[in-house]
Amino acid sequence: MSPGITVQCDQPTIRSAVQQYLDEGRLHPPVPLTLEIEVGEVPPVPPDSAPPFHQPQLVFYPGTRPGSLTIVWETAPAQARLENGSGRARVILSPAAADRLPECQTGFLMMTVVFLLRRFGWHHVHGATAVDRRGRGWLMAGNSQVGKSTTTAFLASRGWPVGTDDIAFLVPSAGRVAVHAFRSRIGLRPGGLELLAVSGGVFQPRRGKTVFWPEELGGTWVERIEPEVLLFPVIGGDRTTVTPLAPRDTLAQLVRWSAWVILEPQLAQEHLDLLAALGRQAPGYRLELGRDLFSNPQLIDELIP
């Protein structure tokens, strides 16, 4: 089976490591994608770029040619250039960036893939995916501090199919919106490990997390869901509560958790309309995660009517 994303690099260790990382994600993009990676001096950003938008450690320079984009990693010099309609990204890593490859993969190369995919209608959302006992797809959107990973690990430990704890792609699918997961290990901080009372996994010192495949927690992996439930989790107190959201508040939440990717001007409207379609497809709820969920795990099966 084609990996879907091919890595080209004349340095075998880099090619092999990045290819393995992307293969583990098990994404099947609509067109073959290629990362052409070379290690060398990172050139200046093209002078004709439009005003950039910034994210921690990343700067995005939309080009004046429609759909062109230069992505700069600031942790160590690295740059990716994308062109409209092309499934190829030309990536230049400085030797310093190449020396920090694991960080570069998750912090920079994954973002390059995110922006390649949106050129072919796959739009990123910070979200976790799962399938509940009634067969309904759940999308839980939010940033990394709201308990998505702990909840995803919890659902896996209850035997639910789960897709991802963070990297999800919205994809139009026969009049509906599907969500494809990038398969990666679910990362738990010490507090999450304690709540779930799980052991094992692999400790990653750089992230301060212990990571697990869904199967190691008792779950299975699901590549694709069609959301019927949208959840926006927040960390709560003792009690777990679920509050229905008005449609426009659901849409605002979806925008919020896509907000920086959506800012690329050329594709913003398409992305926004896909979020609205998702909001029409599935009701949204604010999920306040309480400690009772972990002391009374079957509560999760009754949370969403």
Next chain:
Amino acid sequence: MSASARYRPHPDLRLTALEGEGVVLHLGTRRYFTVSETGLAILEALGTPRSLDEIVATLQERYHVTPEHARSSALAFLDRCLSAQLVTREEAPD
């Protein structure tokens, strides 16, 4: 402000609707806003630049409201949109 001043969406505005209400995103300021049904009707009407009188007429066609109510609602909404740079206002040439 002259009565013939025309309102138009800011070029950085993107708008989408859900069940009669909407969310607008400003790509330049990177802020997003929810808008009510009336606000959505006004922003959608600005697909063609319009004067306040034309916007009021659009609201009256759509809702059973007095001209005064439509005007005050439209003005309040447009003022907020101007502050958030969601729309621009161009004075008509003399």
